[in-house]
Amino acid sequence: MADKMWPSAEAAARWTLRREIAPTGTGSGVNPVWLALIAAPIVGSFLGVLVVRLPEGEGVVLGRSRCRSCNNPLGPVDLVPLFGWLLRRGRCRYCGARISLLYPAIEIAAILVVVWAAPVVPGDALWASAILGWTLVALAAIDLRVLILPDALTLPLAAIGLFMVWQMTPEALPSHVVGAGLGWMSFRLLAALYARVRGRAGLGHGDAKLMAAAGAWVGWQALPTVVLFAALAALAAVALSAGVGRRIDATTRIPFGPFLALGLWLTWLYGPLLPGPSALSW
Numbered sequence: 001m002a003d004k005m006w007p008s009a010e011a012a013a014r015w016t017l018r019r020e021i022a023p024t025g026t027g028s029g030v031n032p033v034w035l036a037l038i039a040a041p042i043v044g045s046f047l048g049v050l051v052v053r054l055p056e057g058e059g060v061v062l063g064r065s066r067c068r069s070c071n072n073p074l075g076p077v078d079l080v081p082l083f084g085w086l087l088r089r090g091r092c093r094y095c096g097a098r099i100s101l102l103y104p105a106i107e108i109a110a111i112l113v114v115v116w117a118a119p120v121v122p123g124d125a126l127w128a129s130a131i132l133g134w135t136l137v138a139l140a141a142i143d144l145r146v147l148i149l150p151d152a153l154t155l156p157l158a159a160i161g162l163f164m165v166w167q168m169t170p171e172a173l174p175s176h177v178v179g180a181g182l183g184w185m186s187f188r189l190l191a192a193l194y195a196r197v198r199g200r201a202g203l204g205h206g207d208a209k210l211m212a213a214a215g216a217w218v219g220w221q222a223l224p225t226v227v228l229f230a231a232l233a234a235l236a237a238v239a240l241s242a243g244v245g246r247r248i249d250a251t252t253r254i255p256f257g258p259f260l261a262l263g264l265w266l267t268w269l270y271g272p273l274l275p276g277p278s279a280l281s282w
């Protein structure tokens, strides 16, 4: 798999070359991995707010964070990632209401994204990988909570994916544009088929848009790998919850977004399983 770790072999070579000319850490004076690690918990704490407020149509950037229970504004200490939550032992300092574990969990996930990607992708691609990983964390969390994948995240994710490809490997852009279209269409088709056969909706519009974003980031050749990883992860999760005694039947609504997100993340980092005839442009 090592030879297809990155969208194109030439691009990988270009990165290696550039890194040899200007080794990481000498250009700007700061190692990008450290910068990303410092940014991660701050981004994570913003994502926590986003995950809760976005589905409710509340402003994300404007307005101070408030306790969900007593509506008191949170102080500066409460907003310090992880530390603030630990210091208050997960409780609001005014009313003692539990502050959801979701916040520290997402902050930890945001750090994990960087720790996972840093040794796998070339230094120059770390920020692109972090942006992808952080957005996927938010999407997965929202889908788990309220069973939707907001357009406000999936559509920009697709656009950013195409922009990143254009910046990093412009010659691969066409196959990624095709990937976005094909990803969306294949899932709309699948959803229509499913609805016809089962008489109810199974896959949402959000899944199709996340699939479009996947095509934008990894290109059409890698879409089967994304779906395969997602399906395997979903099966494993179903087996696992059956194992712990959760009842799951054909009508149980299972969010597919988190599994698609995982499939996309793995494919982005490690490349597709079968490169196919157009492997050269990967």
Ligand SMILES: [Zn+2]
Pocket: 067, 068, 069, 070, 071, 072, 092, 093, 094, 095, 096, 097
């Ligand atoms: Zn409170």
